[in-house]
Amino acid sequence: MKxxxxxxxxxxxxxxxxxxxFERAKMDDIAQRAQVAKGTIYYxxxxxxELFVALMNSGMEKFTDVVRRATEAHQDPADQLRGLLxxxxxxxxxxxxxxxxxxxEVWGSKERQQAFRARIRDLVELIEGVLRRGGDSRFTSSRDRLHETAVAIFGAISVTVLQEIFRAEDRELLEGDRIEVMLDTLEPLICGALRD
Structure with a gap:
């Protein structure tokens, strides 16, 4: 398949x-929307x-690649964290x-949970690396604390964006402005992890 x-x-x-x-989605509907035969999907x-896991793995790979490139574009850990954000x-x-x-939807089946824990772990480890390079002893002295901080950063960003997506669905909001508002709100919280 191409x-x-x-x-x-x-x-x-x-x-x-x-x-x-996930539970109510039907392969017939996916095939119709994709304008392919259902057999093409099952092939x-x-x-x-399996389709859901492959779909989310592909999305997570793209997402992680974008975040990694944004982080690697900078030398300074604070700039790396801002780029990541x-x-x-x-x-x-x-x-x-x-x-x-x-x-x-990723927390449904055990198979999904295992697949996504690994993908999310990649993003959390990327954040941990930035915090470690930042050299703040509050986080680098304890592996658990470094990990928990990275998870908190991952969660804060994810939930903030998700809430903004829901708000945008309820009324028309200017996309660029909303992104900047989120960044202005999150930056002091997230980048504060590298300061005393």
């Missing part, structure tokens, strides 16, 4: 899973669970349907 067809299936699946939730994915907020906001799925 990569374009897989991407077409993924785009349709994201929409259907977001609209219906590559054993079922809805901007990349994560912007990516999740521009991919709101993916963000909703990431934060709502």
């Amino acid at each position: 990569q374009e067809t897989v991407e077409q299936i993924f785009r349709a699946a994201v929409e259907i899973f977001a609209e219906s939730g 590559h994915f054993k079922g809805k669970e 901007r990349a994560k907020v912007t990516y999740l906001y521009h991919h709101g349907t993916f963000a909703k799925l990431l934060l709502s």
Whole structure:
């Protein structure tokens, strides 16, 4: 199957899973939205669970790559954290349907939980690395504390963006302005992790 067809299936699946939730989503609806035969989907994915996991893994790989590149574009840990913050907020906001799925549907089955724990762990470790490079003894002296801080940063950004996505659905908001507002709100909280 051509990569374009897989991407077409993924785009349709994201929409259907977001609209219906994982349990109520039907492969027929995904096939119809993707404009492919249902057999085309089953040729590559054993079922809805496998399609969902592949879809989210693909999305998480893209997301992690964007965040990693934004972090690596800077030398200073504070700038790395700001780059990470901007990349994560912007990516999740521009991919709101993916963000909703990431934060709502991935905790369903045991298979999904295991797959996403590994992907989320990659992002948390990226944040931990920035904090470690920042050299703040509050966080680097204890591995547990460093990890908990990175998880808190990951969660704060994710939930803030998710709430903004829900607000934007309720009324028209200027996208660029909302991203800047979120960044202005989150930066002192997140980047404060590198200061005394």
